[in-house]
Amino acid sequence: MAEIVIKNVAKSFGSFQALHSIDLTIADQEFMVLLGASGCGKTTLLRIIAGLETPTQGEVWIGGRRVDKLPPRERGIAMVFQNYAVFPHLTVFENIAFGLRMKKLPQPEIDRRVNRTAELMHIEQLLKRYSGQLSGGQRQRVAVARALAMEPDVILMDEPLSNLDALLRLEMRAELKGVLAGSKTTTIYVTHDQVEAMSLADRISVMNGGKIVQAASPVEVYRNPAARFVGSFIGNPPMNFIPATRAANGQWQVAGVTLSGPAGPDKLDFAIRPEDLTVAPGGLKATARVIEPLGAHTLVTSDVDGRLFRAVLDSDITVAPGDELSLVPKPDRIRWFDPETSNAV
Amino acid sequence: MTAITTETDVPRTVESARSAGKFLFIAAIVLICAWVLVPIYLLLVNTLSSPSEVSGFPKTGIPSFDFGSIQFFLSFAGVLKALWNSLLVAVLTMILSIGIGAPAGYALSRFEFPGKEIFRMLVIMTRAFPLPLLALPLAVFFIRTGLDDTALGLAIVHTVLAIPFAVLITFSLFSGIPIELEEAAWTLGCNRLQAFRKVVLPLVLPGIAASAVFAFTISWNEVFAAAVLTIENRTLPAFLVQSLNVSPLHLKFAGGAAMVIPALIFIFAVRKYLFAMWGIANR
DSSP states (O other): OOOEEEEEEEEEETTEEEEEEEEEEEOTTOEEEEEOOTTSSHHHHHHHHHTSSOOSEEEEEETTEEOTTSOGGGTTEEEEOTTOOOOTTSBHHHHHHHHHHHTTOOHHHHHHHHHHHHHHTTOGGGTTOBGGGSOHHHHHHHHHHHHHHTOOSEEEEESTTTTSOHHHHHHHHHHHHHHHHTTTOEEEEEESOHHHHHHHOSEEEEEETTEEEEEEOHHHHHHSOSBHHHHHHSSSSOOEEEEEEEOSTTEEEETTEEEEOOOOSSEEEEEEOGGGEEEEEEEEEEEEEEEEEOSSEEEEEEEETTEEEEEEEETTOOOOTTOEEEEEEOGGGOEEEOTTTOBBO | OHHHHHHHTOOOOHHHHHHHHHHHHHHHHHHHHHHHHHHHHHHHHHHTSOHHHHHSSSOOSSOOOOOHHHHHHHHSTTHHHHHHHHHHHHHHHHHHHHHHHHHHHHHHHHOOOTTHHHHHHHHHHGGGSOHHHHHHHHHHHHHHHTOTTSHHHHHHHHHHHHHHHHHHHHHHHHHTSOHHHHHHHHHTTOOHHHHIIIIIHHHHHHHHHHHHHHHHHHHHHOOHHHHHHOSSSOOHHHHHHHHHTTSOHHHHHHHHHHHHHHHHHHHHHTHHHHHHHTTOOOO
């Protein structure tokens, strides 16, 4: 059982506030992804949980134990680093056995665990090699095996796939998901890659400017962004936004079209995902600018009310740059944001 | 008709300009090499020639591999004792300068602390004080504390001379070890000391050894402090300075060779790490 509770954690480096009062609970055996652009504080938060960084304030609890004053080795964690950090002076076997030897486990147990994790990560034929004789992908496997062999309560991963080439990343991603699902550990995984986050996570914490903007399941984060930032950060192409003005009895004026929306402040931003638009009469008037056929769909970049507006349309559509389109949003997929706070309404 | 005039005004080809530059380049290399190698060569030739050949004329320029000069030098009263003193002082210097310099190098590469830049500057500044200026107060101080004429006293002075290099070399060595390796060791159950011993130390050990050898060489070659601060327990350079100006020529050559050759071998062995000190990649 290793539930992780982060209470009011903040961190500043000199005058720079890297984290603002973070509160987050990660359930036992949950796969939590911290997602954000570089510099948003996600790695800092991970390092605070690992004990490699001390928070300026706040508490970190792992498995009902307060750990923020403990050194990394007493926290029951294992970590996988972005640059692998495989010890160059030790063989793969000794790398995986390193933590087990520190625990003073008996040799048969060490052999058993090293062989089991090596098999799991498909590196059993590399056990006698040194890290200099391994490729990037193999080093990554060694780093993961070394963490798994510890049988930790919590595995922390800091952009573990970002140094691999695209194809290998795809392969390792699927493999990691399988291995970690079978390991019964709580996992915190830091990445800036939204596809990686969506495909791996039980829950995604989207971070921006040292704050957690939204922590929810991948689909929830995608469908119901809690803030404008989440909508524009997640999804490729990102969400479309158009300012709306209040009309009579609960209606809103969006680029000349009247839509029903929530009660609220006088100004709202209308938002819709590009794939939630269909070509039909009576919709938003769009002037097509760029047409990109993508096979299954066609991505149409257009102007609505002088704003950039993207639509993912069926690929049998015939449209040329300069054409006028009428794009109708699916009513249940429309989202509204308060332009003052940029939060969802 | 017009073709004739163009013949004389052909621009120099790129090849010819390049070959002229190449000639200058090679000439400069030859000159610099000769500047270093010719004295060493003459030293070796004369050391390996018999005493009569050294003072005789004309010179052949080829060593006769006669070990008479060396034999005479080694049997010269006090040489072996001076050699032993040199060794002792150099080993002490080596231990002291690494013992003090390596932790400083580690701290400089791993920790942020106020005054770090000034500290780095000061480390190098220790080389800025001319030893002759310090020699007299040092001698007085050493006599008062009883450190004069001891191997330890001299080793302390040599350590001061060697420490800037020890700090700079070890700083660059430690900086070459990614901090993530240590952090990984911490998460795998090590405390700071264990992580250093199990991960960092094995990786920097060759470099540390090189830096130790360099400290050894600095002490081995140092003559001024040795001459001022020792009387009975002279190191080899101090001994040679004292006695060789009244010695025959072949003895001077043998003494010179005894000083130069170990230093050359040592420096050659650790050259890779000395380059690292100046920020050139060592791997």
